[in-house]
Amino acid sequence: MGKDNLSSHIDDIINALSDDLDEEISRENIEKELNKFMEYGVPIDQAKQTLIKKYGGQTAPTSYEQSSERKLISDLQPNERSVNLLCRVISVNPKEITVKGEIRKIFYGILGDESGTISFTAWSSELDIEKGDVVEISNAYTREWQGSVQLNLGDRVSIKKTDKEKLPESAFEPRKMKVIDLRSGVGAVDVTARILEINERTTEVDGETKKVFSGILADETGKAQYTSWHDFKIKEDDVLQITGGYVKSWKGIPQLTFDEKATVKKLDKKKIPKKDLQINKMPLYKIIEKRGALDIEVEGTVIEIRQGSGIIERCPECNRAIINNECSIHGKVEGKQDFRVKLVLDDGTGSVTSSLNKELSENLLGKTLEEYKKMDELTMIEDINKKLFAHRIILQGNALGDEFGTSLIAKNAKIIDFDIEDEADNLYQELEELL
Ligand SMILES: [Zn+2]
The missing domain is CATH 1.10.8 (Helicase, Ruva Protein; domain 3)
Incomplete structure (x- = not known):
């Protein structure tokens, strides 16, 4: 226009x-x-x-009469009440949940409008909508669920089927996107990526057994998970243009979901060479903004060693950290020893927490759990602080976000600054060996 x-x-x-x-x-x-x-x-x-x-003006009566104001999905924030939408049902599935020992049927799925998509849960055993329906929803509400905004259709909701032309298919033209920009709510997307991993499993959908394919895909900007509800004969290392998929996310990690309505085109593998798919280094603000990321590298300074670092006891049943052989779920148990370092990493743009497992902690500290067992607690904590506090480290792994913040589940960790005196000694030694 x-x-x-x-x-x-x-x-x-x-x-x-x-x-x-x-x-x-x-x-x-x-x-x-x-x-x-x-x-x-x-x-x-x-x-x-x-x-x-x-803006408070009067308009001619329309079908929106009862609803005060239509919202665009991309504008929804957590904890909004009286949400009114005009949207298309992209998917809807029943699900059985157990509430106070009783089995209840609810529905979940994805709704979309011109601006994007959102996951929803309908807390009722009857829901008269189908994939492709265009509906006017009033009095829904939003919550944050595992790092994304989710729409809830509760007791007060009203759902009315309306003319499909109000939201024509053309409103859902897929948008070209790089993997790094995928996040839940962006609507239909058009992504070109290389398949790094593919797994096949079967699942029940409406009493039918269906094959589901999932794994990891990547382009030069990043990695994401995907799920395909249709057998596109995808193979590992294929470079594909996937048009018409939707993005969901789990704790900030994007997941591209597509089915038989999407188009999947095999492209020349040279379009995305394997060598371009290294682990992406990301500034922390970007991870916090995205709430999470798959397989990335971050670098920063350890600004805090948190309480709960060092030797801990874990419940043998659920692996929770416990105190005095008492698990909050399993009661009195025989705890098993473990070792970890909980730290806060800051790169000047933001900070994340990370809990390093026994293997990574022992490697970084150059001491084993057995050796720390011979120390008293204070000496142990002092040693951990001396070796890590205010040092620069690199962590690799997945970042997961939720309402408490973002944490990095590290698969690799290394210290990248060094003790200058030690390094000077090493240099001397190497020189002497050369002479
Ligand atoms: Zn337990």
Whole structure:
């Protein structure tokens, strides 16, 4: 839509608001918001009415009469109440859960609009919607679940099927994206990536056994998990253009999900050479912003050794750290010893926590659990601090985010600064050997 065209629509909005036009509502703001609706292909009349309502004006009655204001999925934040959406059902599945010992049926799936997609859970045993339906939802609410915003359809929700043309297929044109930009809610995507790993399993869907394929894919910007609900004969090392997939995420780790409605095209393997797929180094702010990431490297300074580092006892049943042989779930147990270092890493752009397992901790510290057992606790903690506190280290692994922050599950760890005196001694020694 041309700028001039839009300008007359902005006039209309301002005219409709003239009685109660607030000083704060500038033409510029209205234009910005209207543009956003246009960008996502929302029909102009609908966009205008939504904005007029938003700013408190009166509009002609529409099918949105009962709902106060339509929200775009991409704008949803956690803990919103009375959420009203116009969206298309991208997937819907029943699920049985156990609540207080009783089996209950609920539904889960994905909803989409012009701006993006969102996972939902419907807490009722009846849900009369199908894949492809366009529905008006009012009085839903949002929560944060494992690092993503999730929509909940509770007792107060109203769901009305409406004309499919209100959200035509064309509103769901897949957008080209690099793997690093994949995050839940972006809507249909078009991704070109190399398959690094593929696993096959079977699962029950509506009483039918279905093959599901999942694994890891990558481009030069990063890695992500994928799940394919259709057999596209994908093989390891294939370079594929996958068009029409959706992104979900688990603790911030993106997962591309696609089914028979997607197109999967095999491309020349040279399009994404294997050598371009190294572990990506990422500044911490980026990981925190994305809430998580798969197989990345971070570098920073250890700014804190946290309580709970050193020798600990674990429950033999559930592996939880325990104190005095008492597990919060399993009661009195015979604890087994373990060793870990919990630290906070900071690179100047942000900080993450990481709990290093026994093997990584022993390697970094150059001492074993058995050796630490001979020390008293204070000496042990002092030794850990001396060797790690304020040192620069590199960690490799997966970053997982949730409401408590982001933590790195390290698979590799190394110290990259060194003791200058030690290093000088080594140099001398090497020189002497040369002479
Ligand atoms: Zn336990």
